[in-house]
Amino acid sequence: MTSNKVEQGAFYPRDHEWQPKAYTPWYRTSILRSPQKPLLRLDSTISEITGPVFGHNILGQLDDDLTLNYAKNGESALGERIVVHGRVLDERGKGVSNALIEVWQANAGGRYRHKKDAYLAPLDPNFGGCGRTITDVDGYYAFRTIKPGPYPWPNGVNDWRPAHIHFSLFGAGFAQRLITQMYFEGDPHIGLCPIVNTIKDDAAIDQLTAKLDMNNTIPMDARAYRFDIVLRGRRSTKFDNRLEGN
Amino acid sequence: MHELDPLKESPSQTAGPYVHIGCMPNSIGNHGIFEEDLGARMVNEDTKGERITVRGRIYDGTGTALKDAMIEIWQADSNGLFNSPSDTRGEADPNFAGWGRQPVEPETGEFVFETIKPASVPAPRGRTQAPHISFWIVARGINVGLNTRMYFPEEEAANAADPVLGSIEHRSRVATLIANREGSTYTFDIHIQGENETVFLDI
Ligand SMILES: [Fe+2]
Numbered sequence: 001m002t003s004n005k006v007e008q009g010a011f012y013p014r015d016h017e018w019q020p021k022a023y024t025p026w027y028r029t030s031i032l033r034s035p036q037k038p039l040l041r042l043d044s045t046i047s048e049i050t051g052p053v054f055g056h057n058i059l060g061q062l063d064d065d066l067t068l069n070y071a072k073n074g075e076s077a078l079g080e081r082i083v084v085h086g087r088v089l090d091e092r093g094k095g096v097s098n099a100l101i102e103v104w105q106a107n108a109g110g111r112y113r114h115k116k117d118a119y120l121a122p123l124d125p126n127f128g129g130c131g132r133t134i135t136d137v138d139g140y141y142a143f144r145t146i147k148p149g150p151y152p153w154p155n156g157v158n159d160w161r162p163a164h165i166h167f168s169l170f171g172a173g174f175a176q177r178l179i180t181q182m183y184f185e186g187d188p189h190i191g192l193c194p195i196v197n198t199i200k201d202d203a204a205i206d207q208l209t210a211k212l213d214m215n216n217t218i219p220m221d222a223r224a225y226r227f228d229i230v231l232r233g234r235r236s237t238k239f240d241n242r243l244e245g246n
Numbered sequence: 247m248h249e250l251d252p253l254k255e256s257p258s259q260t261a262g263p264y265v266h267i268g269c270m271p272n273s274i275g276n277h278g279i280f281e282e283d284l285g286a287r288m289v290n291e292d293t294k295g296e297r298i299t300v301r302g303r304i305y306d307g308t309g310t311a312l313k314d315a316m317i318e319i320w321q322a323d324s325n326g327l328f329n330s331p332s333d334t335r336g337e338a339d340p341n342f343a344g345w346g347r348q349p350v351e352p353e354t355g356e357f358v359f360e361t362i363k364p365a366s367v368p369a370p371r372g373r374t375q376a377p378h379i380s381f382w383i384v385a386r387g388i389n390v391g392l393n394t395r396m397y398f399p400e401e402e403a404a405n406a407a408d409p410v411l412g413s414i415e416h417r418s419r420v421a422t423l424i425a426n427r428e429g430s431t432y433t434f435d436i437h438i439q440g441e442n443e444t445v446f447l448d449i
Pocket residue numbers: 106161164166262
């Protein structure tokens with residue numbers, strides 16, 4: 001399933017029925033931040049099939065451990081200890097190797113380490129809330145963290161975000177760039193959330209919902225959640241016009 | 247047919263207002279986790295090419311500049327090569343990654359990239375793309391990251407032959423992708439909505 005051959009095929013068009021629309025008025029901020037004219041559909045050129053690469057050398061030892069990477073004096077972050085792991089795949093089911101994954105999240109009480117977050121819940125002096133890792137040759141990744149808390153946010157009068165972890169992903173091409181959020185299986189806030197509900201299809205929401213994974217839970221230490229992420233697929237170049245155009 | 251492929255792209259969700267924590271923690275004073283924010287510095291003293299500054303703001307439907315957006319840019323080097331394994335035409339400048347990432351300034355909404363002017367790059371079917379910089383914009387309220395491109399005003403002939411600019415049906419909108427130049431500084435304002443709505447790309 002994994003190949004190190006350089007791929008240069010054009011990406012499949014994005015499925016705009018599966019992806020959220022830009023204008024989703026129940027998520028109020030989108031009203032003034034959504035383009036009103038149609039996007040210009042562009043066949044992939046070399047500007048879109050290429051993208052930055054990040055070497056494993058950028059990673060520090062604790063970058064993938066949010067329980068420790070901001071902790072002081074031998075302590076660790078407060079909260080339910082979890083491992084989040086899975087594979088980054090493309091739409092063809094191929095593992096995406098060397099994909100940089102960046103994550104950020106609130107602490108166990110639902111508070112972010114950010115000057116704009118004024119929620120009543122206290123900061124955890126041992127929790128920074130960010131981490132990163134790079135997928136291996138099979139597209140596999142894992143990081144350790146604590147389960148974030150739900151938090152209220154100004155939208156409707158009583159909107160709460162489900163517990164979630166923000167994910168940023170790079171594939172091989174700039175057109176694969178993706179930011180999304182991971183939710184936790186069984187959270188009753190998922191169905192109530194205006195941001196989740198920018199996605200119309202229940203199967204697509206399910207794709208963002210991590211599953212409790214008892215087989216990979218570390219006994220007496222941390223529960224595991226499985227979260228696979230899919231980036232856009234691309235055509236095989238076998239019968240393609242050479243994108244270089246030479 | 248791609249219906250034969252087993253998987254669907256994971257749905258995008260907004261980056262939210264706290265994207266800095268994960269992508270640019272040092273920019274908000276969260277030091278000590280990552281040494282340096284990725285993409286913050288694009289050029290060093292050995293980078294080849296003409297130094298330029300690219301700045302601008304992103305405006306919402308009321309004409310207010312976004313204060314919480316993150317922008318990434320991607321571009322070719324001064325020879326028109328991308329620093330990416332998928333570009334097999336030659337070796338790009340090792341001192342230029344071609345990728346940058348900046349928050350907008352939280353008070354003024356301005357973004358600033360210090361980079362180099364890219365050369366033109368090939369297009370399919372033997373055509374040529376005018377020099378351009380690809381933009382990707384995420385923020386609270388943006389459900390799927392917005393893609394667009396910045397072109398250079400002094401490249402009139404190349405712009406006129408560019409296949410992407412040429413495919414814009416309403417010719418008056420071409421100007422939304424062309425920066426204003428003052429010396430080595432290019433200003434590229436992005437309008438998400440309204441009369442001057444920027445042409446966004448479905449890449
Ligand atoms: Fe959040």
